[in-house]
Amino acid sequence: MPEDIDRNKEPMAMSFDVTSLTPNSGKYTSIPDTKYNVRETFGLDVDWEVPGFTDDHPNVPEIDKTYQFDHDTTMAILAGFGHNRRVMVQGYHGTGKSTHIEQVAARLNWPCVRINLDSHVSRVDLVGKDVITLQEGKQITKWQEGLLPWAIQNPVALVFDEYDAGRPDVMFVIQRVLESEGRLTLLDQNMIIRPHPAFRLFSTTNTIGLGDTTGLYHGTQAINQGQMDRWNIVVTLNYLSHIDEMNIMFAKFPEMTDDEGKDNIDKMVRLADLTREGFINGDLSTLMSPRSVITWIENTMIFNNREVAFQLSFLNKCDETERPIIAEYYQRCFDIELPESAIRKQAIAAE
Ligand SMILES: Nc1ncnc2c1ncn2[C@@H]1O[C@H](COP(=O)(O)OP(=O)(O)O)[C@@H](O)[C@H]1O
Ligand SMILES: [Mg+2]
Numbered sequence: 001m002p003e004d005i006d007r008n009k010e011p012m013a014m015s016f017d018v019t020s021l022t023p024n025s026g027k028y029t030s031i032p033d034t035k036y037n038v039r040e041t042f043g044l045d046v047d048w049e050v051p052g053f054t055d056d057h058p059n060v061p062e063i064d065k066t067y068q069f070d071h072d073t074t075m076a077i078l079a080g081f082g083h084n085r086r087v088m089v090q091g092y093h094g095t096g097k098s099t100h101i102e103q104v105a106a107r108l109n110w111p112c113v114r115i116n117l118d119s120h121v122s123r124v125d126l127v128g129k130d131v132i133t134l135q136e137g138k139q140i141t142k143w144q145e146g147l148l149p150w151a152i153q154n155p156v157a158l159v160f161d162e163y164d165a166g167r168p169d170v171m172f173v174i175q176r177v178l179e180s181e182g183r184l185t186l187l188d189q190n191m192i193i194r195p196h197p198a199f200r201l202f203s204t205t206n207t208i209g210l211g212d213t214t215g216l217y218h219g220t221q222a223i224n225q226g227q228m229d230r231w232n233i234v235v236t237l238n239y240l241s242h243i244d245e246m247n248i249m250f251a252k253f254p255e256m257t258d259d260e261g262k263d264n265i266d267k268m269v270r271l272a273d274l275t276r277e278g279f280i281n282g283d284l285s286t287l288m289s290p291r292s293v294i295t296w297i298e299n300t301m302i303f304n305n306r307e308v309a310f311q312l313s314f315l316n317k318c319d320e321t322e323r324p325i326i327a328e329y330y331q332r333c334f335d336i337e338l339p340e341s342a343i344r345k346q347a348i349a350a351e
Pocket of ligand 2: 097098099161162204
């Protein structure tokens with residue numbers, strides 16, 4: 001019904017002009033009170049200034065100093081913060097979708113809350129429920145607000161993580177919010193919640209809303225087209241380039257910057273790349289994210305043995321039928337055969 005949509009239409013607070021707003025005054029007590037220079041803050045080659053907060057806050061994610069900001073993804077997320085755009089970040093797992101949003105929020109001191117729709121989040125968790133409590137010896141029913149109404153009323157960047165894995169009842173609620181310009185109607189409560197001007201909405205997905213056309217992501221659903229339309233910006237994040245990923249490792253492990261360390265990291269990242277190609281081609285069901293490489297390096301230092309560390313941090317997580325493929329990648333990168341015991345169970349099964 002077009003009338004319905006029009007009636008609900010109300011422009012959302014657009015970009016902040018911090019020069020004309022007085023912080024901590026008026027109706028909203030927590031609006032952005034400063035601007036961050038994008039070149040200085042994120043190392044991107046653009047002359048943008050983005051609103052943010054001066055003060056830290058418990059819900060602001062912790063800064064990862066070694067974080068490498070991808071240009072396009074970061075620009076999209078910054079447009080989300082600065083101009084109140086709803087941004088969806090799409091890409092394979094482990095590409096840095098969730099952490100990109102968190103790390104941008106961390107630099108802007110913008111509180112950020114992540115809800116993983118992949119878990120068993122239900123409509124009730126999201127919206128709220130009646131709970132029975134005792135008050136002066138009497139049983140009373142009290143409305144307990146869910147995460148969504150709370151977030152909408154606060155200066156919070158809400159991230160719906162694994163958006164394409166959301167349960168239908170949850171997606172129904174989210175669709176209502178998206179269609180009503182961010183307002184949430186709580187029918188049982190007879191209440192309409194309006195978004196705080198610094199409320200922001202982001203999502204991450206593995207698929208682009210068309211369902212799983214590749215067979216790589218079980219449990220994902222097609223996203224209703226009308227709902228996809230409500231996302232103003234959709235950006236795709238691919239794996240980091242080889243050199244960028246190596247640079248993350250050097251930043252995290254400065255002791256690895258000698259020739260031997262560099263050679264090692266080069267090969268480790270190459271192996272991770274091979275597992276990603278294998279995953280995309282359907283040969284592997286597990287891949288090494290940058291996080292896996294970091295853990296592998298850490299474990300190598302603990303055990304002082306790269307191969308043992310590889311087994312402990314990655315190989316043992318992989319399906320046994322796929323271990324020979326990984327052993328072959330390993331051989332290609334390091335010219336070393338992994339011990340038979342690490343892949344043996346499968347070898348016996350294959351006989
Ligand atoms: N650009 C990056 N700079 C530093 N670390 C990164 C980067 N991208 C990913 N990582 C690391 O890789 C891991 C996976 O990232 P994550 O955001 O959870 O991926 P996704 O949400 O796409 O599955 C995290 O531990 C993160 O620290
Ligand atoms: Mg994620």
